[in-house]
Amino acid sequence: MKFDVESVRKQFPALERKINGYPAAYLDCPGGTQVPQRVVDKVVEYLIWHNCNIHGAFATSIETDAIILDGRKAYADVFGCSWEEVSFGANATTLNFNLAHAIARDLKPGDEIVITDMDHEGNRGPWEILEERGIIIKDVKLDLEKCIIDMEDYKSKLNSKTKVAAFNYGSNGVGTVSDVKEMTRLAKEVGAITVVDAVNYALHGPIDVKDIDCDFLFCSAYKFFGPHVGILYGKKDVMESLKTIKVKEQEDWAPLKFETGTLNHEGIYGAAESVEFIASIGEKYEEHFTDKLEGLKGRRRKVIAGMLAIEAYEKPITEYLIDELCKIPGVKVYGPPRGYQRTSTISFTMSNKSPREAAEYLGEKGIFVWDGDFFASKTVFVLGLKESGGLIRIGLAPYNTKEEVDRALEAIRELAAM
Numbered sequence: 001m002k003f004d005v006e007s008v009r010k011q012f013p014a015l016e017r018k019i020n021g022y023p024a025a026y027l028d029c030p031g032g033t034q035v036p037q038r039v040v041d042k043v044v045e046y047l048i049w050h051n052c053n054i055h056g057a058f059a060t061s062i063e064t065d066a067i068i069l070d071g072r073k074a075y076a077d078v079f080g081c082s083w084e085e086v087s088f089g090a091n092a093t094t095l096n097f098n099l100a101h102a103i104a105r106d107l108k109p110g111d112e113i114v115i116t117d118m119d120h121e122g123n124r125g126p127w128e129i130l131e132e133r134g135i136i137i138k139d140v141k142l143d144l145e146k147c148i149i150d151m152e153d154y155k156s157k158l159n160s161k162t163k164v165a166a167f168n169y170g171s172n173g174v175g176t177v178s179d180v181k182e183m184t185r186l187a188k189e190v191g192a193i194t195v196v197d198a199v200n201y202a203l204h205g206p207i208d209v210k211d212i213d214c215d216f217l218f219c220s221a222y223k224f225f226g227p228h229v230g231i232l233y234g235k236k237d238v239m240e241s242l243k244t245i246k247v248k249e250q251e252d253w254a255p256l257k258f259e260t261g262t263l264n265h266e267g268i269y270g271a272a273e274s275v276e277f278i279a280s281i282g283e284k285y286e287e288h289f290t291d292k293l294e295g296l297k298g299r300r301r302k303v304i305a306g307m308l309a310i311e312a313y314e315k316p317i318t319e320y321l322i323d324e325l326c327k328i329p330g331v332k333v334y335g336p337p338r339g340y341q342r343t344s345t346i347s348f349t350m351s352n353k354s355p356r357e358a359a360e361y362l363g364e365k366g367i368f369v370w371d372g373d374f375f376a377s378k379t380v381f382v383l384g385l386k387e388s389g390g391l392i393r394i395g396l397a398p399y400n401t402k403e404e405v406d407r408a409l410e411a412i413r414e415l416a417a418m
Contacts (some may be wrong), residue, residue: 003313009399011036020089025404029344030172030200030395037228042273046266053262056363067269072255074272077279077300078218079233080208087239087258088268091353092199092218092230093122098258099216099232100126102242103164103193109134114157114163115381116140116172118149118176119170121375123166123197140167140197142382146172147335155186162192163182169217171389173376174335175345177201184214184297193238199223203397205311206304209233224273227267232258243251275303280347281398282306314344317402321394324409328416332393334391335385346397353415354389361415367408369394 009015014034017024019348026034049065074085079086089095113127117139128137138157141150150281151169158165159367160363165187170177184194197209203224209217215238221229232255246252246260282305286293293301319338325331330351336342350358355371362369370393373380380390394408 001285001309001312003309004284004314005398005401009401011277013037014039014397015399016275017122019366023360025367025400025407027400027404028368028370029223029397029400030393031374032220032224033203033397034399035227035270036225036277038277039273039360042272043227043266045271046229047096050269052265054265057090059288064265067265067272068263070267071272074275074299075231075233077298078202078275079205079230080210081233081234084254085209085233085236085239087232087234087255088271089230089259090262090264091195091228091234092220092232092233093126095232095258096122096195096197096216097126097241097400098245098260099195099218099234100130102131102244102258102365104133104135105243107133107135107163110136110161110224111271112153112159112161113166114138114140114162114187115169116149116154117127117142117378118171118173118178119166119376119378120172120197120199121377122199123149123168123195124318124378127164127166133169139164139378144383145342147383148176148340149178149183151179151182152197156184158186158192159189160190160244162187162190164195165192166197168197168200170198170343170345171376171379172319172345172374173202173379173393174292174347175200175342177341177343181212184212188213199344202316203310204307206307206315209235214331216381221267221271221274225277227264228270229264229267229271234239234258235311255297275299275409276358278306278310279303280306280332281309285309288312306418313398314396317396317400317405318342318344318346320402321396321405321409325412328409328413330416331412345393346395347391347393348393349385349388352418355392356389357391358415362408362411365407365411367404367411369408 050063072086076083156352194214197375198219202219217233279302286305334350373390
């Protein structure tokens with residue numbers, strides 16, 4: 001497959017920016033991607049022509065109702081579920097807090113929740129706070145050499161008292177993709193509700209919630225070309241069984257029962273268009289993935305093809321970047337071993353510079369990378385990197401090029417030699 005990266009790049013106005021005369025290289029996508037013009041246009045269109053609250057008897061309100069429903073249908077095609085299983089919120093963390101407190105209304109002191117050392121604070125904090133209610137929180141360890149979940153430890157933490165198992169799909173700290181289907185299966189053997197954080201994974205591969213069989217899964221549209229909107233999938237019967245935290249006038253049925261107050265309507269309109277953008281990539285390349293698209297139809301088929309095309313484009317550049325980083329004296333890459341499933345999120349340290357010093361140096365050359373713990377705080381802590389400033393993180397999107405990666409590598413080599 002020959003991926004036409006230039007046709008993708010032309011759709012992103014931000015790529016025209018320069019820093020100190022250098023073209024901006026947005027290698028910061030694990031913290032959020034840039035946005036194509038078509039998504040910007042939808043947000044602007046909403047604010048000019050449809051801006052209104054819901055359930056009114058007049059045009060703009062009726063249009064807004066339809067826009068929200070269409071947004072649910074778009075993300076149903078991302079997840080592989082019914083639109084009635086898609087809720088929107090301010091962000092993924094807020095949705096997860098709402099979910100955690102809803103589940104907690106049915107818990108009692110001594111009940112247990114399993115979380116992992118791999119997870120972003122957005123899938124740790126909402127559960128840890130329940131310790132105030134006497135809920136026991138158990139942490140699953142990492143294999144620190146391989147930066148993967150210790151599955152034996154995970155199994156050992158599950159028992160008849162486990163009411164929730166929360167874990168991530170793709171690590172925003174080190175890029176590891178975990179076997180969420182197997183983790184879900186094991187949790188269901190003890191009757192636990194499963195909650196999957198797909199925020200970092202969602203850009204980098206297809207999602208099929210029915211195949212995973214998880215009860216909940218959440219992601220954020222701004223991680224894959226959309227505005228700052230959180231999206232929650234919830235298995236309908238499980239959603240209906242929970243007593244959510246809401247005002248009494250809010251509808252008490254899925255998916256609205258998880259939504260508090262007025263939603264970000266323009267953001268939802270833009271978030272739905274980001275799905276159309278992914279589908280447009282899939283339409284161009286779906287002939288290359290017919291064996292993996294069997295049985296899929298309509299927009300869902302194009303979305304999955306788009307995700308597969310993005311993954312196929314990013315993978316060899318990711319492997320090249322990791323291989324070249326490992327050749328630089330003083331650089332240590334943290335992540336799963338070669339051959340283990342991963343996203344294009346690559347994290348490393350330098351022996352002679354702190355992560356912030358490295359990020360500042362690259363930033364002056366127009367190369368945007370992250371430094372710190374990125375709210376993967378526990379991962380950074382157990383890796384022993386908290387006191388030294390955490391990690392340097394590079395992440396790829398389908399608008400990035402090998403030339404940009406080479407620019408970053410050249411700058412890192414220069415810095416390592418200082």
